[in-house]
Amino acid sequence: MTENRRIFTTVLRLLALAATVSATIVMVTSHDSTNVLNLTFKAKYNHSPAFTYFVIVEAIVSGYNLIILLLSSKGSLWRMVIILDVVAALLLTSSMSAALAIAQVGKKGNTHAGWLPICGQVSRFCKHVTGALVAGILAAMFYFMLNLFTLYNVLNPLFMVKPN
Amino acid sequence: MALENGQKPEDKAELAAVTKPTDWTIVVLRVVAFFATVTATVVMASNKETKSLVVAPPISVTLTAKFQHNPANVYFVIANGIASLHNVFMIVVHFFGDKFKDKGLQLVMVAVLDMMIVALVSSGDGAATFMAELGKKGNSHARWNKICDKFEKYCDRGGGAIISSYIGLLFLLVITVLSIIKLLKRN
Numbered sequence: 001m002t003e004n005r006r007i008f009t010t011v012l013r014l015l016a017l018a019a020t021v022s023a024t025i026v027m028v029t030s031h032d033s034t035n036v037l038n039l040t041f042k043a044k045y046n047h048s049p050a051f052t053y054f055v056i057v058e059a060i061v062s063g064y065n066l067i068i069l070l071l072s073s074k075g076s077l078w079r080m081v082i083i084l085d086v087v088a089a090l091l092l093t094s095s096m097s098a099a100l101a102i103a104q105v106g107k108k109g110n111t112h113a114g115w116l117p118i119c120g121q122v123s124r125f126c127k128h129v130t131g132a133l134v135a136g137i138l139a140a141m142f143y144f145m146l147n148l149f150t151l152y153n154v155l156n157p158l159f160m161v162k163p164n
Numbered sequence: 165m166a167l168e169n170g171q172k173p174e175d176k177a178e179l180a181a182v183t184k185p186t187d188w189t190i191v192v193l194r195v196v197a198f199f200a201t202v203t204a205t206v207v208m209a210s211n212k213e214t215k216s217l218v219v220a221p222p223i224s225v226t227l228t229a230k231f232q233h234n235p236a237n238v239y240f241v242i243a244n245g246i247a248s249l250h251n252v253f254m255i256v257v258h259f260f261g262d263k264f265k266d267k268g269l270q271l272v273m274v275a276v277l278d279m280m281i282v283a284l285v286s287s288g289d290g291a292a293t294f295m296a297e298l299g300k301k302g303n304s305h306a307r308w309n310k311i312c313d314k315f316e317k318y319c320d321r322g323g324g325a326i327i328s329s330y331i332g333l334l335f336l337l338v339i340t341v342l343s344i345i346k347l348l349k350r351n
Contacts, residue, residue, distance in 0.1 A: 047305035050294040079348055083341050086279055090337065093283040094290030101236040101291035102298065106306065112233035113299065115308040140283075147279060154347055155272050 005153060012146045013069055019139035020062040020092075023132050027055050027099075030128035034121050043122040050102040051129070057095035058136065061088050061143075082150055089143045096136040103129055191258055193339050198251035200332030201285070205244040208237060208292075208325035213318040229315040236291035237322070243288030244329055247336065250281045271347045278340040285333045292326050 033042040045051040065088075068081060107126065109117035119126040211231040218224045231237040254274065264270045300319060302310035312319035 043305065048303060049297060053290075053294070079345075082344060082348075086282065086340055086344070087337070089279070090282055090286045090333075094286040096290075097239075097287035098290035098294040101239075101295055104235065105295075105298070105308075110234065112229070113308075113311050115306075118306050144283065148276060151272060151275055151279075151344070151347065154344075155268055 009146065009149060009153075010069070012142055012149065013065055016139055016142035016146060017062060017065040017069065019135050019142055020058045020065065023135035023139055024055055024058040024062060026128060026135060027051060027058070027132035030125055030132065032122040032125035032128070036121060041118075041121050043118065043125040045129070048102050050098040054095045054099040054132070054136065057091045058139065061092055061139070064088060082147075082154070085143070085147050085150065089140065089147055092136070092140040092143055096133065096140050099129075099136065100133055103133060187258075190339060190342055191255060193335050193342070194251050194255050194258070197332050197335035197339060198248055198255070200328050200335060201244045201247040201251060204325045204329035204332060205241055205248060207321055207328065208244070209241050211237075211318055211321045211325065213315045215314060217314075227314070229311065229318040231322070234295055236295040240288040240292035240325070240329070243284045244332070247281050247285045247332065250277065254278075268350065271343070271350060275340065275343040275347050278336065278343050282333065282336050282340050285329065285336060289326065289329050289333055292322070292329070296322050296326060 027045050031042070031044040033040055035041070045055065064084065071077070103126075105115055105117075106129075107117055107119045109115050208231055212228065214226060214228045216224050216226050231241065254277075257270075257274070261270060296319065298308065298310075299322075300310060300312040302308050
């Protein structure tokens with residue numbers, strides 16, 4: 001019984017790791033430039049602090065996840081891991097929502113503030129960023145499921161030996 | 165369950181009720197978090213500034229900056245509103261939750277809900293922070309002009325709401341960690 005739970009936890013962590021790593025990579029490799037009426041319109045992820053924050057957070061969480069997967073012991077650290085998982089979920093949701101907000105302004109603009117949408121000019125960049133955001137949302141979801149599963153395990157202890 | 169000699173059931177219940185300490189730490193933290201999130205909601209929801217600009221001498225244009233103009237701010241208000249309700253609900257549960265039979269399930273629900281609210285508030289904060297930063301500095305690459313030089317009061321109030329929400333988020337995180345520790349201790 002406990003083996004199944006451990007396998008499920010590891011699988012969830014691997015999925016979350018894959019999602020965060022792909023989000024980082026996709027966002028970092030997003031750039032596009034267009035020539036409109038002699039003006040070069042360049043778009044790169046580090047032009048916006050929200051996207052930079054997104055990349056940093058996803059990278060940190062990927063690293064953290066990798067370390068946890070490699071350590072993966074039932075030592076005394078697992079309580080710390082639960083709390084750090086909550087902090088990681090918090091960081092992931094915050095970065096994802098920040099990038100989503102800025103991307104929404106980029107796609108639809110904001111007439112009240114006089115901000116024009118840019119997705120018309122740099123559509124490849126927009127698609128790239130959308131892909132990164134989807135990966136970010138998936139990462140947050142997997143992390144959330146991981147947290148819920150961990151809490152559920154704490155109620156029915158993970159290391160309880162089933163009497164035969 | 166058999167009673168010990170001479171001991172009445174009412175005595176046992178009374179003894180249990182008197183000797184169980186109320187966990188004041190978490191309640192105080194929740195109250196502070198509640199005030200922080202309510203402040204954030206109210207300050208951001210009442211964020212409005214009107215300014216008249218004279219375009220050409222006889223013509224003046226009235227510009228308004230409302231929080232609804234920005235969907236990230238709307239989400240911020242909703243997230244903090246839900247967090248305030250959650251805090252109230254948790255305080256009520258704390259005081260009147262002894263009637264709940266399954267203590268383990270109650271602790272898990274509290275921990276899970278706390279975690280979800282932390283995620284919600286953090287996402288609201290993140291979006292509003294970066295929107296405010298965009299309004300303050302603009303983005304030269306995307307040709308988005310800053311708006312804070314014209315609407316100073318609006319930006320200040322928005323900034324205050326966001327700071328208050330971060331304080332609430334910090335307290336909520338501490339509460340979540342304490343709830344999880346409570347859950348771990350039970351086992």
